[in-house]
Amino acid sequence: AQSVTQLGSHVSVSEGALVLLRCNYSSSVPPYLFWYVQYPNQGLQLLLKYTSAATLVKGINGFEAEFKKSETSFHLTKPSAHMSDAAEYFCAVTLGRGGADGLTFGKGTHLIIQP
Amino acid sequence: EAQVTQNPRYLITVTGKKLTVTCSQNMNHEYMSWYRQDPGLGLRQIYYSMNVEVTDKGDVPEGYKVSRKEKRNFPLILESPSPNQTSLYFCASLHYGANVLTFGAGSRLTVL
Numbered sequence: 517a518q519s520v521t522q523l524g525s526h527v528s529v530s531e532g533a534l535v536l537l538r539c540n541y542s543s544s545v546p547p548y549l550f551w552y553v554q555y556p557n558q559g560l561q562l563l564l565k566y567t568s569a570a571t572l573v574k575g576i577n578g579f580e581a582e583f584k585k586s587e588t589s590f591h592l593t594k595p596s597a598h599m600s601d602a603a604e605y606f607c608a609v610t611l612g613r614g615g616a617d618g619l620t621f622g623k624g625t626h627l628i629i630q631p
Numbered sequence: 632e633a634q635v636t637q638n639p640r641y642l643i644t645v646t647g648k649k650l651t652v653t654c655s656q657n658m659n660h661e662y663m664s665w666y667r668q669d670p671g672l673g674l675r676q677i678y679y680s681m682n683v684e685v686t687d688k689g690d691v692p693e694g695y696k697v698s699r700k701e702k703r704n705f706p707l708i709l710e711s712p713s714p715n716q717t718s719l720y721f722c723a724s725l726h727y728g729a730n731v732l733t734f735g736a737g738s739r740l741t742v743l
Contacts, residue, residue, distance in 0.1 A: 525671070550731075557736040559635075559721060560674075606673060619732060621666075623673040 518543040522622035528529045530630045535579075535594040536626050539607030540560070542588065547609045550588040551581055554604040563605075566590060579600070599602045635660045635735035637722050643741045644712055652707045652738050654722035662725040663705040664689070664732070665697065667718040674721065680705055712742040 518535040523538040541547055549569050551619060552560040564575025571583045577600075594609045635656045643648055656663065662680035666689075676689030680699040694716055696708040705724075709716060722735040 535721070552734075557737075559736040560732075561734070562724075562731055565731060619664075621674040623671060 518611060518620050520622040521547055521606050522605075522607050522611050522625050522626055525623065526626045526628060528628040528630060529597045531599055532596050535592070535597045535601065535627065537592040537596060537605050537607075537627065538624060539581075539590045540577070540588055540593065541560055541607075541609045543589060543609060543611065545611055546585075547611060549581075549583060550606060550608040550610075551575065551579070551590075551592050552606045552621075554606065556625075560606065565590070597627075597629050599629050599631065633733070635722055635724050636731055637720070637735040639738060639740045640691065640736065641739050645743050646713055647711050648726035649716070650740075651714060652709075652720055652722075653742075654705045654707065654735060655703050656722075656724040656733070657703065657730050658724060658726065658728045658733065659702065661734070663699065664723045664725075665705070665707050666721045666723065667691065668721060668737075669718050673736070679708070683743065709740075712740075712743050713742070716740065717742045725728075 519542040521540045536605045551563040553563050554560050556593045563579050564573045566583045570611050574580045605625050608619050612620045638653045661682045666674040668674045675691045678697040680686045683702050686697050714736040720738045723732040725732050731743050
């Protein structure tokens with residue numbers, strides 16, 4: 517069985533500062549990993565995904581994440597925060613087929629951007 | 632536009648009054664799934680369907696029913712809603728080749 521832990525239910529950064537959202541996973545086999553973003557009153561939108569190709573994955577809106585097998589981590593970063601980045605972010609893991617085998621979500625991190 | 636459509640988006644109902652939340656996708660996806668989102672718990676899978684007439688329980692199926700008679704539709708049925716089913720519900724679909732779930736906009740359900 518797989519699991520995901522997101523450290524910090526709320527993260528606050530200043531506009532222009534580095535964004536770092538932490539995600540650690542547990543999986544018995546090499547996983548597929550995802551970051552989704554949820555803007556207020558909207559559904560989940562895929563930011564980026566890791567599917568065993570390059571370990572540094574670039575996504576939309578300037579976000580990227582690095583898969584580190586030794587640390588079982590898949591942290592999300594963005595060099596410079598923008599007010600429009602304020603949202604809920606979910607890390608998710610599956611063992612295959614992008615969710616058809618069961619996508620397990622973390623509990624989410626609410627990103628707050630201070631002006 | 633390729634999308635997953637859920638209805639209703641918002642619903643307030645009373646305990647015991649049967650309701651159905653519809654979900655439809657126009658992408659010819661084989662796989663569809665329902666999740667509920669609760670504060671501090673993230674998203675939890677209720678039911679999923681690998682294809683027409685094939686459904687299976689997720690992590691929190693109690694109190695829910697689903698059916699998959701057509702490829703595009705995957706309704707979620709609450710036969711006798713209770714207050715603990717007050718939640719935000721998401722439908723999602725996936726094409727096995729693309730490896731990514733596409734989510735609907737969500738349905739916020741309140742059971743009084």
